[in-house]
Amino acid sequence: MVDENQEQDGGGVPLPDEQGFYGQYGGRYVPEMLVPALDELEAAYQRWKDEESFVSEVDDLLKNYSGRPTPLYFARNLSEHLGGAKIYLKQEGLGATGAHKINHCIGQAVLASRMKKKRIICETGAGQHGLATATVAARFGFPCTVYMGAEDVRRQATNVFWMRQLGATVETVEDGTRTLKDAVNAALKDWTWNVGDTYYLLGSALGPHPYPMIVRDFQSVIGREVRAQIMEAEGRLPDVLVACVGGGSNALGLWNEFLDDEAIRLVGVEAGGRSLEPGEHACRFEGGRTGVIEGYKSYFLQNDDGQVQKTHSISAGLDYAGIGPQHAYLRDIGRVEFSPASDREVIEAFQLTAGKEGIIAALESSHALAWVVKNAGSLPEDNVVVVNVSGRGDKDIFIVADAVGDEAWMKYCREYGAGRIQ
Ligand SMILES: *Cc1c(COP(=O)(O)O)cnc(C)c1O
DSSP states (O other): OOOTTSOBOSSSOBSSOTTSEETTEEOOOOOGGGHHHHHHHHHHHHHHTTOHHHHHHHHHIIIIITOOSOOEEEOHHHHHHHTSSEEEEEEGGGSGGGBTHHHHHHHHHHHHHHTTOOEEEEEESSSHHHHHHHHHHHHHTOOEEEEEEHHHHHHTHHHHHHHHHTTOEEEEEOSTTSSHHHHHHHHHHHHHHHTTTEEEOOOSSOSSTTHHHHHHHHHTHHHHHHHHHHHHHHSSOOSEEEEEOSSSHHHHHHHGGGTTOTTSEEEEEEEEESOSSTTSOBOTTTTOEEEEETTEEEEEOBOTTSOBOOOOOSSGGGOOSBOOHHHHHHHHTTSEEEEEEEHHHHHHHHHHHHHHHOOOBOHHHHHHHHHHHHHGGGSOTTOEEEEEEOBBSGGGHHHHHHHHTOHHHHHHHHHHTOOOOO
């Protein structure tokens, strides 16, 4: 059955198709044992997503718990400084937990409660997804287990601290490279053994169907608000919508509402890292190739054996070797243009935004800002650009301090024993 409520891709085809594909990407490549769980999830989502009490519970939490709608702010100083298009910032960092991730966590937590699940599990790399999941688990009274590689537990001590304060159990994974992919495997193992009562809460618009669709839909509130806000501010639709792309949830959240408005340019910014040499960046469209990894088909940075390639980014939230399947599709059909931003450009954009607007953006979001810094000046003055500032930068204090070499801060860290990241 084709669901008419699903978003169109611009060609009139609802995506994903019944098997969960976006063109050739996506799908569901999982062990037999997990198929019933994904079927159950998909059925529950279709059952509840438009149901009145479900929608109003999600909306109420988005509004009164997380503080939506987030503002769409006209960055006058930045616009004048760059001397081109008018730049608007969608301030997702002002929501609960300081980033957009709370949107799909709220949606999935309400879904888990409707499905009468008894506990929530997730995996996390940088810890931001674990934090947002632990947050909604606390709110809903779900016991919560967060799987995290031992290396990441060490690097992300503050997030681990807050997850534990929120009542989550952080399981340190000692297998493999002790990072995200090992945490994914551990979480999947847990889910396999406990499918009956456990909700696996995914953190981006990726993984096996129906997760990319569910996460995208819950994030689409961003674009719906932007449409209303820009109509009020400018009386017309924007010309360019820019977002950083890790797994792809904040970007799809911004774009989904506008996919059919073909005149609007959609720009996705990937982590250009230190250079575009293998292992030095996380640009799936600069050196990645198609593959099936972690349950879905998409572009992945891989070595010759098809193993996931090591990645690097100054922002922990963008250093993922894969990308959500809808992004691979939108890029293939030419609907979205992707562009890298290097670590250096990101720090510069971060500092410029802080200095001109007093806004401390997350380093992930600063990738999108870096594109604007590079390109806004050459766009006509009557152009309107909306940048998704997916999160605030408080969490990045160690990395930024390191990048700018702030001696007073380093001294404080040494004296008070706070760990530097590296
Ligand atoms: C996790 C994160 C991202 C990257 O994830 P997407 O799914 O690509 O949005 C971007 N910005 C912030 C602030 C994040 O925490």
